[in-house]
């Protein structure tokens with residue numbers, strides 16, 4: 001299946017892999033004082049995705065147990081009380097406790113952060129949630145968590161500040177320890193691929209300065225990327241923006257091909273005009289995951305745009321908050337119009353086609369923004385205007401869009 005491979009897009013869905021297989025801050029760091037917009041997007045994606053994932057794959061798991069691993073957990077909450085990834089996942093675990101057991105493992109190496117995390121986990125345990133706080137490096141605990149995850153679906157969130165687990169751990173240890181099958185062996189990873197680390201470490205390549213630890217850092221990047229190929233990509237790029245995109249793109253392709261997964265690549269910024277802070281890379285071996293994740297990203301982007309609104313000025317008659325909903329509606333109409341054009345283009349090219357087989361093409365230009373409901377709206381509009389015989393009702397992915 002062809003994947004959309006627009007290297008320059010902010011959101012990329014690459015389905016080509018799915019056929020292939022048959023240094024830390026502490027909790028007193030400003031990072032954990034209050035949440036920035038980039039973290040809003042990251043957390044909303046997690047929040048929007050983990051429950052649908054657990055609900056779906058937990059059906060095949062003994063006792064509905066789904067393992068969730070947060071390998072770089074942090075303190076659990078920001079100082080102002082806002083949930084970090086552990087607190088928000090523990091809330092979600094409680095919410096679905098009646099029908100799924102989200103068995104949560106949180107790993108944190110920094111002492112102070114670990115101590116806050118452990119308290120949060122203890123409170124959750126007292127409420128009957130299956131949660132475990134593990135102190136130390138993710139590399140130390142990964143093996144035992146993977147053992148606990150044998151026979152159950154696994155979702156791993158890997159969110160380091162800089163370089164994360166090695167490429168080998170990601171492909172061989174995590175994916176390699178799991179069966180090829182989906183269902184109760186489902187394995188999905190959401191990974192923070194840090195753009196700042198790529199810019200900083202790549203900068204060493206062009207520097208003749210004698211920087212302490214330079215060689216070791218370059219080698220650590222080789223281990224994270226699964227080889228020194230990224231050095232050539234960096235050198236061949238016109239600037240840092242291109243370098244980060246090329247390296248992220250190639251990395252996610254390599255992982256996808258190695259483990260037989262399709263992937264999403266989502267650029268995360270603190271403001272629309274800022275440089276990319278990191279890419280969230282999502283890997284799944286199941287087409288359902290790719291669809292569900294797309295919807296989660298779309299919903300999370302709404303919250304990111306809300307978080308980017310300027311604070312209302314005192315005494316101002318109108319604020320951006322007042323027009324937000326109206327602008328969102330306008331945006332949605334534009335997405336539907338884009339999707340309509342894409343569908344009509346496909347009708348011209350292919351005659352009839354099923355939605356599931358052409359997701360990246362149908363969503364071209366609005367990937368990571370629009371979601372399934374916008375595809376359905378576009379099909380229904382075309383049907384009403386007599387431009388397809390497909391009425392847009394029923395399982396969206398199975399819809400066969402005919403030309404007239």
Ligand SMILES: C[S@@+](CC[C@H](N)C(=O)[O-])C[C@H]1O[C@@H](n2cnc3c(N)ncnc32)[C@H](O)[C@@H]1O
Nearest residue numbers: 024072073074084085108109110137138159161
């Ligand atoms: C970006 S923060 C995590 C934020 C958290 N996931 C959230 O969304 O609220 C990264 C955390 O990873 C921890 N850390 C760094 N290297 C680690 C390692 N090798 N193993 C485990 N934790 C690590 C840091 O101390 C820091 O608390």
